[in-house]
Amino acid sequence: MSLAKRAGQARGWTTGTFTLYGKAVENRYKTFVAAWRPAGGAIRVVLVDEPKGWVAFSCTDTTATAAQIRGLVADRFSLEIAFRDLKQVVGAGQPQVRGLTSNVGCFHLCAWAFTVTEVWAWDRNTEALVAHRSASPWDDPNRRPSHADKRRAWQRELRAEEIQAVVGDPHDAAKIQNLAKRCLDLAA
Template sequence: MSFLKPIIKMGAVVVTRLRKDAVLYAELKQPRKRKRGRPRKYGKRIKLNNVVKSSDGWFKVKAFLYGKQEIKDVKVFTALYKPAGCLVGVLVVHEGKDCFRALMCTDLAASAAGILEAVADRYAIEQNFSDLKEIEGAGQQQVRTLGSNIGAFHLNLWLHSMVEMWAWDKSAKVLCNRSNSPWDDANRRPSHADKCATLIREVLKQTFFVSSDKSHEINKIHKQFYKLLKLVA
């Protein structure tokens, strides 16, 4: 969390999850008359488990999360978070019996719905980075210079974008067939890996079959080759 203080100084707003054992403090109220010794920097310690157990302050909020409208039980309060070095807004989301999530936002004026939706929007960004690393192989290029690394990463980004553009107007039935994976969710939307595999199969089909004739023997070869494509891509 060492990045928080420089980012906040730049004027950026940070929204992120908090650990359930995050160290939070109440805002310190300065006494009218200063006492002897070093003045206190922090107020009373706030434990998230105690916040959740308390029945006060909970309210319901509507937010558009992961493509649909949802209602969440939440509690909002302000606390001092040491890694941020300032007061932050803390949002506690009740997810069920003995289950909660804690979120933090450096914008004290942010609404509960705004914080929830910002965290949900991060998922798509994180999924893109995951696809870039695991499927496109970003960061695995063995090149020597800084310029070559930058160029290789740009190629990965372009490849990812071009695959998504190619698959944009295609139906889920075209992009994936999970009949060979009965344990998988048939209604799950096509992943980036599904789109890449479909594009590879399409390129191979056009490469090998576009100029071939329609004889019986050739059709038998085609069928066997399609079976091979399913195994390879």
């Protein structure tokens, strides 16, 4: 069976509303059950008419609806973002070690650093996490905080606490905070 031929046929397309990434999206789609040997039998195929062309999704649960399949694919994308951040921001996969156990240990350290940062930022104010986007005018100020934003915010907080611990309380707090903020802006 050719998916391109099925997508090219005018019959069978319907319009539906899908909830993807928290927003309602209306798309034309076509769904059918097909046999696929690598999956061990029947699969549910969903063809979606996107602005740049059709896209195919499949599921081994033939009773799943097109909305369920599209929702699961969208949920899967959030996992892909987490793995990308784990590799690019935290540095998983970049340690220069030779042994298998060393690689496993380094990966665990990276995964825990990622997890602890996300837990620290869980109940934090969004504006505090993205306070330094003004230095990047090309960045969308309304987007949610990335893992890198959360990590930088935690680093700023830890540096401020360290400076406060070194300087102590009997000094002029306003001047020290102003100096610390300027230093942190330079460092971050």
